[in-house]
Amino acid sequence: MTTDYDPIAEQYQLSKQQPWRRYIESYGLLDLAGDLAGKAVVDLACGEGFYSRLLKHGGAQRVLGVDSSQGMIDLARKQEVEQQAGIEYQLSDVREMGHAGEFDLAVAAWLLNYASTTEQLEAMCQAVSGCLKPGGRFVTINSSPLIDWLTIPSYRKYGFEALFGNEMRPGAPITWKFYLENETFDIENYYLSQSAHEEALRGAGFSEINWRPLRVSAEGTAAYEAGYWDTFLTVQPVVFIECVKG
Numbered sequence: 001m002t003t004d005y006d007p008i009a010e011q012y013q014l015s016k017q018q019p020w021r022r023y024i025e026s027y028g029l030l031d032l033a034g035d036l037a038g039k040a041v042v043d044l045a046c047g048e049g050f051y052s053r054l055l056k057h058g059g060a061q062r063v064l065g066v067d068s069s070q071g072m073i074d075l076a077r078k079q080e081v082e083q084q085a086g087i088e089y090q091l092s093d094v095r096e097m098g099h100a101g102e103f104d105l106a107v108a109a110w111l112l113n114y115a116s117t118t119e120q121l122e123a124m125c126q127a128v129s130g131c132l133k134p135g136g137r138f139v140t141i142n143s144s145p146l147i148d149w150l151t152i153p154s155y156r157k158y159g160f161e162a163l164f165g166n167e168m169r170p171g172a173p174i175t176w177k178f179y180l181e182n183e184t185f186d187i188e189n190y191y192l193s194q195s196a197h198e199e200a201l202r203g204a205g206f207s208e209i210n211w212r213p214l215r216v217s218a219e220g221t222a223a224y225e226a227g228y229w230d231t232f233l234t235v236q237p238v239v240f241i242e243c244v245k246g
């Protein structure tokens with residue numbers, strides 16, 4: 001798996017300011033996370049803590065962020081020192097993190113798409129399930145296995161392009177090229193089918209697996225001219241999944 005975020009940790013943090021991140025990604029993920037009051041929440045592949053902070057400020061009692069990149073965890077801890085939100089961070093691959101049965105809710109923004117084989121996907125889903133209490137929920141956003149990647153449109157006006165080869169085979173790389181104000185950077189993740197995801201989730205003990213399409217928040221709709229979000233919503237390059245342990 002190519003998951004080295006150390007060299008791009010700061011650029012990645014800047015990419016979170018792109019409008020679609022707020023009006024589609026955060027809006028949808030926090031909506032699916034639901035009522036956080038009193039909940040113990042684990043933010044898997046937490047990066048520099050973008051969602052860990054939103055989850056804690058949203059009312060979660062406990063938030064643990066887990067990520068395998070030292071650069072990302074350093075940025076997360078730096079912000080925790082400045083803001084004192086009471087978030088714990090752990091440097092670890094999620095497949096080795098431990099914490100059996102501790103959490104009510106697991107959130108993962110961009111984790112499952114780092115699996116390039118069904119075995120890796122299964123190991124990730126087992127790890128997510130392992131840290132949840134029975135009845136605990138898992139909500140996640142990833143590159144979508146539901147679209148035809150061979151005919152995707154340009155997403156340049158939203159600040160990125162998604163680049164794909166010429167075969168939708170398991171493990172085929174998806175390259176996300178982000179355009180920041182003065183620079184670009186690339187992230188590579190991987191295509192695995194919808195059925196591979198469902199089998200891995202079921203095999204790890206999840207049920208009520210729902211694929212949730214993207215929506216734009218009312219604020220995001222109002223901020224742009226009519227039709228601005230049409231390309232994003234017509235061929236949705238990312239998708240939410242929610243499911244329940246047990």
Ligand SMILES: C[S@@+](CC[C@H](N)C(=O)[O-])C[C@H]1O[C@@H](n2cnc3c(N)ncnc32)[C@H](O)[C@@H]1O
Pocket residue numbers: 003004005016044045046047048049050051066067068069072092093094095108109110111114
């Ligand atoms: C696209 S970033 C997302 C960060 C954060 N969730 C966000 O939305 O801002 C993906 C993160 O996944 C982490 N990652 C990838 N595979 C991982 C694994 N097996 N265990 C833990 N972290 C992983 C990377 O280090 C990186 O920080």
